[in-house]
Amino acid sequence: MSESNYHKNLYTAFGLQISSDIQLPELRTEVKAEAGPDQVIIAASSRKDWPAINASDHSTPSLQMIPADWRLELEGIGWFRAHEGRFISWQRWDDSVSDRDLRTFLVSSALGALLIQRGFLVLNGTALVKDGKALLLLGSPASGKSTLAWCLHQQGWQLLSSELTVIDEQGMVLPGMQQLKLWYDAAEELMLDWQQLPLVRKALKRYAILPPDLSVVSEPMPLAVIYGLNRREQKDKNKEEVKDKEEGADDPDAICAWQVIRQQVALLQLRNQAFQPRFYRGMGKEQQLFIQAAALVKRVEVHRLALPDGVKLMKKVLKDKSLEDPVSLAPKQSQAESPEEE
Amino acid sequence: MTDQDNGYWYLASYPKSGNTWCRVFITELLRLSEEDAEGELNLNQDVETGSIASSRHWLDDQLGINTCDLSFAELDPLRGRAGEKAWLFAEGERFHKVHDAFRSPDSMGRPVVSTSGCKGVVYIMRHPEDVAVSLSHFFSWDLARCVEFLLDPMAGLVMTDRHGGHQVRQYMGRWGQHVISWVDQQQIPVLVMRYEDMLAKGSETFLELAKFLDLPNQPELVNQALENTSIDRLKKLEDQVGGFSEKPEGCERFFRSGRTGEGAEKLSFEQRQKLASSLDVVMKRFDYRGPQDG
Structure with missing residues (x-):
């Protein structure tokens, strides 16, 4: 060295x-x-x-x-x-x-x-900030985190961390990688001048958006809400989720969010979206992951976020919605029932 | 237990050739062999026979990277490194569906699946004329397009590199190339199962499958599993769950007809002839007749 x-x-x-x-x-x-x-x-x-x-x-x-x-x-x-x-x-x-x-x-x-x-909780997620509060978009690679993040960026959200996100014991999201990677199709549909954007790698039709084209935050920010991304074409086999879905859930053009009420389910969702869970197991840190994820779900609400499949449609429906307030995204019936369930 | 005791298997096929039926049968056979088996199979909750070999999630986990950061051409030679530890998974998850051909033009001569620790492959094949009809329903394509697809030496699934997805590209090539790539490979033992035999000689064919896969293979158990997974039964089970989760959007139902000979009825003579003239060597080898054979 x-x-x-x-x-x-x-x-x-x-x-x-x-x-x-x-x-x-x-x-x-x-x-x-x-x-x-x-x-x-x-x-x-x-x-x-x-x-x-x-x-x-x-x-x-x-x-x-x-x-x-x-x-x-x-x-x-x-x-x-x-x-x-x-x-x-x-x-x-x-x-x-x-x-x-x-x-x-x-x-x-x-x-x-x-x-x-180093003992950090690292999740597969992209974090954005508005009014001093962070939201975390959780999802596997190719689940649409960066596309959604770019749409939110256009509404005034600032990027805090992309791809892998670290949350500390106080529930603060640390500034991390500050780059959004968009596929060719997404860049086209978002009407970006992709020819001017650097390629993520030469062999790929994937483009990098970096500052100054990207507004970023450089200080840790308190995490206010976690959204687990659900693309509509993905059929879900999770019983609880099916049970959770209420009126409006099947509208492919809508944007909806459901709070994951049972902490055990929220914990599993976080564990499943840990950054490379095999790394945790291989380095003997799985217990650490469980403890940190359990502490986080006690502190921050986890919601499932269903989005329309098409990028243009996603952009359009997001215009009238606020991700700062997950309750406003709940389907009507669910919105009424949530407080009682809690 | 050694790695060998816990080996894993592939269920390989060209799409729409009976792979899912096979997976459902295996799931049901394992379910019935449990001491406390009761009720019936739930298609959308129970059929988890292991990751499809093209799953991005699976590859990301095995390779330790975000595979979106590699091109498909870069990824194909690496895919064979994923899966050696598949035996660490649960009993029912050791059977991996594969639609790729055994090798791809980009895989540098290597298999696109891991062969280390693999106990064998069941290659499921179906008359290409019937595959064309089934593809047509599945993809909502017209029959002419399906015939072209079966004959396209560069055919594959998820071919675009312009957006991400939950599966990576699966090169298949022409139908005959696909068959030969698996049947004639020498690296892992292979059991060839014709869809037509699964229908016409079910007990015999599925018993052979159960033995090949080291699964419980008492004839009465195999017959019960077969009865519980007949096409009529699967259609009913699909209705019960409001559509099988593996059904694509726009496709009315996953388990549709399941019968043989539909291709001969629905394809034009020219379309059948086109298939036969390009695929005749492989068709004849596996006793599939074309329009000229009566």
């Missing part, structure tokens, strides 16, 4: 000082790095120097994990290592791999693994 130029680029994200030898425009630039327990170093390193590990049962051919060490082998891109909650090492697969290719996985999988090592 000593030969590296890791001090070249300084960033701040998730409450950490990040020194990197590779540019990470997805993170907020920091002027001065301060060495200390909150400093994270990202630097090239030969994987031959990485000590052998006796990987846990939750490892896979691509992922090798023990409690304080995480390795990813991504053929065609490179090798990544996060260890001791402080260091991320990387090695390029070959010279054809660009920095842009590497950083895509550095700021997602590798940084996410490091955050889990």
